[in-house]
Every structure is written in C-alpha cells, then in structure tokens.
C-alpha cells in the first residue's frame with residue numbers, strides 16, 4: 001500500500017465525512033436487512049392469522065425500516081461523495097504544489113500527452129479510491145457482523161453460513177481478482193498513455209505532418225493506439241463482469257444453503273418455522289452489500305497504479321533541501337567549478353568539467369557552436385537541473401540549497417522559446433508585475449522598438465506576432481521585471497541588427513550594476529562584455545575579454561574571421 005501513502009494521507013484528512021459515510025452506510029444496510037427480514041416474518045406471521053395489533057406493529061416497523069433505509073442511503077451517498085470531491089481537490093492541489101517547482105525539468109522529460117494523461121486521467125482514477133475501495137469493506141464488515149449477531153439468536157448454523165458467505169464474497173473472490181487484475185491493468189494504463197501521447201502529437205504536429213505528407217502514417221499509429229486501448233479496456237471490463245458474476249453466484253448459493261439448512265432445522269424442530277422466511281430474506285438482502293466488493297480489485301489496482309504514476313513524476317529526484325532564498329537586493333555572483341551534466345537517459349554528457357566565474361555585476365557572453373552546451377549551462381543557473389557532478393555556487397551558497405522559486409522570482413529571463421498568452425499586449429507584459437503603469441509599459445515597448453497599442457490582441461502562443469516581435473515582447477517583459485540577474489538565451493536571434501543594437505544599448509543601461517549572462521549567436525557587439533566564454537562540445541574552449549580573445553587568436557578569433565567572411569561575401 002506504500003504507493004497509496006500520499007492518497008491515504010489526504011483521505012484521512014476528511015475524518016468527519018468518512019465517519020458519517022460509514023455510520024449512514026451502516027444505517028442503510030441494517031435498515032434494508034431489517035426491512036426484508038421483517039417482511040419475511042410478517043408474511044409467515046400473517047399466514048397464522050394473528051391479532052390485528054400484532055400485524056399493525058409489524059407494518060409500522062416495515063415503514064420505519066423503509067424510511068430509515070432511504071434516508072441512510074441518501075446521507076451515505078451525500079457524505080461519501082462530498083468527501084470524494086474534497087479529497088480530489090486536495091489531491092490536485094497537493095500534486096500541483098509538488099509539480100510546480102519541478103515544472104521546467106518535467107516538461108523536458110515527459111511528452112505533453114503522457115503528462116496530461118497522468119494529471120487528468122490518474123487524478124480522475126483516484127476518485128474511486130475512497131468511494132469504491134476505502135470505506136465499502138468497512139461498511140460491509142460491520143453490517144455483516146450486526147446481521148450475524150442477530151441471526152445467531154435464531155440459529156447458530158445459519159449465522160455460520162452467513163459468516164462463510166462473507167469470507168467468500170468479501171475476501172476470497174476479491175483477493176483472487178486482485179491478483180488477476182494486477183497483470184491486466186498495467187497494460188490498460190500503458191495503452192491509455194500511448195493513446196493520449198499519440199493524440200497530442202497528432203494535434204500539435206498537425207501542420208508539419210500535413211506539410212511533410214506524413215498525416216496518413218500518423219493517423220495509422222493513432223488508430224492503432226486507439227484499437228489497443230479499446231481492446232485492453234474490453235479485457236478489463238470482462239474481468240470486472242466475471243468478478244461480478246462469481247460474487248452474485250456465491251451470494252445466491254448462500255441463500256440456497258440458508259433455505260435448505262433452514263428447512264432441515266425446522267423439520268428437526270431446531271428452528272421455529274415462523275422465522276425461516278425471515279432468515280432467507282435476510283441472507284438475500286445482506287449480500288447486496290457485498291456487491292461493491294466485485295469492483296474493488298479493479299479500483300484498488302487502478303488507484304495504486306494511478307498514485308504511483310502520478311507521484312513518481314515529482315518524487316524521483318533529490319533536489320536538495322532548498323531552504324535558502326536568493327537575495328534579490330544583490331547582483332548575484334556565480335561560480336561554476338568542474339561541473340558536468342548529463343540529461344536523463346542520455347549517454348553523452350551535455351556539459352563536461354565546466355569551470356567559469358561570473359562575478360557580481362559582471363557582463364558575460366556565452367558563445368559557441370550549436371549544441372555546444374550553452375543553453376544547458378544557463379538552465380543550471382536557473383536550477384532547471386542540478387549538475388550531475390561538480391559545484392555550482394551562487395553568492396557563496398550551493399545551488400542545491402537555494403529555492404528555485406527565489407531564483408526565478410529574482411531573475412529576468414528570456415529563453416529561446418517563450419510563452420505568449422491569449423489576451424492583450426498589456427496582459428502579456430503584466431506578467432512582469434501586475435501594478436505596472438501604462439507609461440512604464442509604453443516606455444519599455446519603445447526601448448525594444450515595438451509600437452503596439454496596449455489593448456492590441458495577442459492570439460494563443462502569440463500566433464499573430466512575428467518571430468522578432470515575440471522576442472522583443474519577451475525582452476520587454478524582462479526589462480519590466482527589473483531584477484538583478486539577467487539570463488538571456490539568444491534573445492535577439494530573430495531581430496534585425498539595427499534594432500538589436502538599440503535593444504542592447506538599453507539593456508546595458510538598465511543592467512549597468514546587475515549580473516548579466518547572455519548567450520549570443522552573433523559575435524559582433526560583444527566588445528562591451530566583461531568576459532566571453534567560448535563553449536565547444538560541452539566544454540569551455542576559452543574565456544576572456546573581447547580584446548584578450550582576439551589577441552590570443554584562438555577559437556573565438558577563428559569564429560570571428562568566419563563570421564566576417566560570411567558577411568563580406
């Protein structure tokens with residue numbers, strides 16, 4: 001049950017509703033037993049033409065049991081469903097709180113469809129844990145015990161038959177199907193994950209698939225995943241039906257045994273014949289409560305796997321204690337010593353033995369060939385990942401101990417791909433701060449060379465903006481945030497050279513006292529930087545000021561010559 005530890009913790013929080021569900025479940029179950037038992041007795045008694053008052057009292061009891069049964073069932077459903085919805089909402093919240101700090105790393109690791117299926121599908125699956133796994137066995141056992149104690153007043157042997165019936169329907173059959181279910185359900189969940197991944201790939205990649213005429217292939221794959229899922233789902237449903245059938249068979253068998261045994265006991269004079277119909281009716285009714293046990297194995301297995309899958313996303317990596325916050329008042333000092341990093345499931349290291357020093361308030365450019373590890377290094381500065389080995393210190397503190405939230409809150413970040421929300425230009429810029437005035441926003445838009453009306457609409461993912469406009473909007477967001485650490489990954493790759501120069505002039509002005517790390521694809525305009533780090537194949541090839549690197553005539557110098565030749569031809 002360790003897979004369900006977190007879910008059980010959240011379930012137990014709803015103590016009040018759990019107790020009320022059990023109390024009213026017990027009331028409903030016992031009232032049903034009372035109702036049918038009393039009707040059996042009434043029929044037998046009526047056949048003997050008793051005085052009218054005896055019948056009137058029995059009929060009054062019947063009405064009372066009928067009323068109590070309906071009330072009990074309603075209240076049980078009300079409290080159990082209320083508990084379920086509260087547990088689900090707590091579960092979503094608890095999961096989201098765990099997910100949030102790991103979000104950037106997780107988005108890189110999981111395909112979006114798989115992640116979505118886990119967040120939506122697995123949380124939904126867990127709604128059955130309380131409703132169909134956690135409390136029904138408790139209600140079943142106490143109703144049976146109550147009924148067995150009552151039955152034993154009339155016949156110990158009938159009570160023993162009921163007890164055996166409880167063991168078979170409440171324990172043996174569910175246990176047998178729990179074992180069988182284990183093999184089946186993992187295939188169903190795998191098929192569901194595959195289907196949602198394929199569906200997401202199909203939707204997100206529709207345009208490119210169409211252009212490259214690969215739609216038919218993908219459609220076939222999607223169809224295949226859908227068929228696999230339907231087949232596994234049918235297999236799962238057959239299993240549930242079979243469990244149901246065996247449970248009902250055992251239930252009816254017990255009623256037959258009670259009838260036969262009762263008849264023998266009456267014939268031998270060990271049981272008053274008046275109570276035979278009552279005992280048979282009781283045995284038929286009490287097993288109604290065993291019906292939910294037929295679906296328990298599939299829901300138990302489903303809940304275990306769902307919980308395991310859900311929390312495995314956020315529990316698999318020790319991210320350090322992260323108890324300290326980055327001081328937002330100071331321009332940070334970053335020291336990287338002998339850092340290596342390998343992406344999960346990758347054989348090759350993205351960074352190998354990287355040592356760099358980025359003093360507080362300095363301006364650093366990182367350049368190098370595509371795939372040389374520039375963005376990976378920047379990701380380590382943002383604590384999207386932790387180094388596989390080596391030391392990364394910020395303001396003298398190990399990165400492991402700094403909370404990622406404080407790093408993100410205190411840095412102005414422009415990544416290669418940034419998100420733009422459906423809304424207006426103003427709303428997209430207010431991501432940097434809700435209280436920003438229109439004047440501040442307009443000033444910054446001017447500095448990045450955009451002449452937008454603040455109420456101009458922005459479509460989903462910024463689809464009505466050009467690549468350069470989107471980048472400049474991101475830079476404007478970073479300008480508006482105004483923190484002391486700037487982490488910029490090719491922020492102007494789609495912007496023309498003149499506008500780029502203007503943007504950098506404003507950047508240097510705004511960040512004159514701040515720590516700036518800029519990944520640049522162009523080698524021009526880096527003269528103003530305090531140092532340039534040249535990366536090659538995950539290592540630092542060379543580092544120094546612009547003049548130093550040019551004098552050295554090494555890797556940077558060569559790159560510069562190549563760039564010059566390209567632009568002069």
Ligand SMILES: Nc1ncnc2c1ncn2[C@@H]1O[C@H](COP(=O)(O)OP(=O)(O)OP(=O)(O)O)[C@@H](O)[C@H]1O
Nearest residue numbers: 108343346350368369370371372373374375376377
């Ligand atoms: N999420 C990832 N999973 C696995 N490998 C990755 C991932 N992201 C990057 N890599 C690999 O790590 C290496 C360094 O990539 P990185 O993005 O840091 O290079 P870069 O220098 O920033 O390249 P570019 O200039 O093209 O952006 C590459 O070999 C790349 O394939």
